[in-house]
Amino acid sequence: MARVKFLCDADRCIECNACVTACKNEHEVPWGINRRRVVTINDGKPGERSVSMACMHCTDAPCAAVCPVSCFYTTADGVVLHSKDLCIGCGYCFYACPFGAPQYPKVGNFGSRGKMDKCTYCAGGPEDDSSPAEYAKYGANRLAEGKLPICAEMCSTKSLLAGDGAIIAEIYKERVMKRGYGSGAWGWTTAYHEGIAV
Amino acid sequence: MRTYLSHIRSIIFTLAILTAMAAMPVLAQQLGPDGAPNPTASVVPEHKLLQQSPRIEGRIDIPSERARVLMQPAGRQWDHFHEITLHWLGATVIVGMIAALAAAYLIIGRLRISNGRSGRKVLRFSSFERFSHWLTAASFVVLGLTGLNITFGKIVLLPIIGPEAFSSMSEAAKYVHNYVSAAFVIGLALIVALWIKDNLPRNVDIDWVKQGGGFIRSKHAPSGRFNAGEKLVFWFALGAGAAVIISGCLLIFPFYVTDIAGMQIAQVVHAVIAVLFIAVIIAHIYIGTLGMEGAFEAMATGEVDLNWAKEHHDLWLEEQLAKERLAARSGQSSAVPAE
Ligand code: SF4
Numbered sequence: 010m011a012r013v014k015f016l017c018d019a020d021r022c023i024e025c026n027a028c029v030t031a032c033k034n035e036h037e038v039p040w041g042i043n044r045r046r047v048v049t050i051n052d053g054k055p056g057e058r059s060v061s062m063a064c065m066h067c068t069d070a071p072c073a074a075v076c077p078v079s080c081f082y083t084t085a086d087g088v089v090l091h092s093k094d095l096c097i098g099c100g101y102c103f104y105a106c107p108f109g110a111p112q113y114p115k116v117g118n119f120g121s122r123g124k125m126d127k128c129t130y131c132a133g134g135p136e137d138d139s140s141p142a143e144y145a146k147y148g149a150n151r152l153a154e155g156k157l158p159i160c161a162e163m164c165s166t167k168s169l170l171a172g173d174g175a176i177i178a179e180i181y182k183e184r185v186m187k188r189g190y191g192s193g194a195w196g197w198t199t200a201y202h203e204g205i206a207v
Numbered sequence: 208m209r210t211y212l213s214h215i216r217s218i219i220f221t222l223a224i225l226t227a228m229a230a231m232p233v234l235a236q237q238l239g240p241d242g243a244p245n246p247t248a249s250v251v252p253e254h255k256l257l258q259q260s261p262r263i264e265g266r267i268d269i270p271s272e273r274a275r276v277l278m279q280p281a282g283r284q285w286d287h288f289h290e291i292t293l294h295w296l297g298a299t300v301i302v303g304m305i306a307a308l309a310a311a312y313l314i315i316g317r318l319r320i321s322n323g324r325s326g327r328k329v330l331r332f333s334s335f336e337r338f339s340h341w342l343t344a345a346s347f348v349v350l351g352l353t354g355l356n357i358t359f360g361k362i363v364l365l366p367i368i369g370p371e372a373f374s375s376m377s378e379a380a381k382y383v384h385n386y387v388s389a390a391f392v393i394g395l396a397l398i399v400a401l402w403i404k405d406n407l408p409r410n411v412d413i414d415w416v417k418q419g420g421g422f423i424r425s426k427h428a429p430s431g432r433f434n435a436g437e438k439l440v441f442w443f444a445l446g447a448g449a450a451v452i453i454s455g456c457l458l459i460f461p462f463y464v465t466d467i468a469g470m471q472i473a474q475v476v477h478a479v480i481a482v483l484f485i486a487v488i489i490a491h492i493y494i495g496t497l498g499m500e501g502a503f504e505a506m507a508t509g510e511v512d513l514n515w516a517k518e519h520h521d522l523w524l525e526e527q528l529a530k531e532r533l534a535a536r537s538g539q540s541s542a543v544p545a546e
Pocket residue numbers: 063064065066067070071072073089105106107108109110111127
């Protein structure tokens with residue numbers, strides 16, 4: 010099986026936030042929760058770049074390690090998923106996550122965060138694939154239908170790539186060779202313990 | 208006048224040329240080898256940004272300071288602390304303390320009252336003092352167990368009771384931990400207010416240590432209301448208590464006054480101090496119950512045996528007896544009017 014990953018080519022991202030919107034719509038993500046977000050570095054200055062960031066589905070995922078109730082599991086494709094039935098809303102996964110991916114429906118005072126929500130790589134959760142119960146808790150399960158995450162699928166500049174890690178790394182390398190520059194695969198070293206050598 | 212203006216004009220012109228010349232290399236850098244603009248010339252790569260600061264932050268439209276952080280690799284370090292360091296530290300300190308106390312019990316045994324019980328009782332702790340102590344003690348035990356569950360529960364309990372039961376229990380434990388903390392804050396504040404005066408260091412504390420702190424049978428360790436050992440526990444409880452309370456407040460109101468790094472540090476402080484605190488309190492419980500005859504009743508009924516007091520708190524006992532005599536005398540004098 011392929012090890013799926015995300016890659017944001019910051020030299021192509023135009024900060025249109027369409028990935029953010031598509032994700033919210035696809036999964037009917039509640040108000041206040043953003044599974045994906047676009048952060049702009051050096052805004053308004055030379056060298057400004059935007060990076061679309063969500064859960065990177067890390068290798069040795071720190072969120073899974075620190076979870077006091079061990080509610081995470083990694084699929085055969087390398088997607089990091091969790092069970093909202095088991096989550097106690099302690100917030101520890103947010104402290105451990107290098108990418109700010111875990112989100113909580115409530116403010117958090119006196120331990121009232123609610124069940125953690127994060128990007129599922131459009132792969133749902135522990136419930137039966139594409140069941141109403143799965144949809145209500147985790148959103149659509151596109152992977153079960155043979156489709157890739159909606160954010161990357163509809164990215165108009167194809168800045169955001171999803172799919173087999175080896176293939177998207179190859180696509181990125183090719184781009185960098187052709188155009189002669191590339192600011193790197195943001196977050197890869199932290200998430201996957203390896204960058205992309207061009 | 209005219210020449211003056213033209214002078215200024217030529218100076219400005221020269222300056223402008225000089226600046227342009229100085230900027231030339233920068234411009235050149237932004238052009239690729241073929242003369243086309245190089246769009247990445249001024250992009251600072253990820254590893255450079257991470258060298259400059261532990262986090263990469265940018266601008267975002269979501270009205271949240273947290274969302275601005277693009278990347279914080281320190282999360283992996285915190286993960287390492289939480290899963291490796293804390294597990295080893297906690298287990299070593301707590302199991303080590305229990306082992307040390309078990310050894311002490313086997314080697315030294317229970318410290319008996321040397322002269323046996325006298326049968327006469329002296330009041331050591333008022334009911335309000337005992338209430339403050341037990342409020343702190345009960346909340347401490349609850350906080351300690353629910354706190355340990357967050358760190359060790361998944362290793363110790365989860366395999367036994369299964370994920371569903373363990374999750375429901377841990378969720379309840381989380382709420383209990385958060386709300387019972389208020390009782391601990393009140394209890395600790397009362398204890399400090401009631402006992403800080405008697406816990407100030409005095410010269411006799413040095414003697415107490417020199418005489419072996421009551422552990423050497425042949426020697427007598429003098430002491431006031433609290434001996435040097437008890438004073439150490441008191442000051443430790445005050446310091447560690449303050450540290451867990453402050454870090455706990457930060458954790459219970461996440462991101463109000465701190466950012467992600469602050470939250471991680473607060474958790475580290477909270478966890479490390481808490482396991483040390485638990486180890487010290489285990490020793491305190493041992494000495495107050497199993498380790499020493501006649502000690503537990505001080506906190507249970509409030510009264511201790513006269514011989515126990517003589518042995519462990521002689522100076523305090525003298526004061527108490529003097530007070531009693533004074534009270535008795537003044538009671539007599541008021542009962543029997545002066546002739
Ligand atoms: S990005 Fe964050 S939430 Fe996603 S797997 Fe990594 S640590 Fe977990």
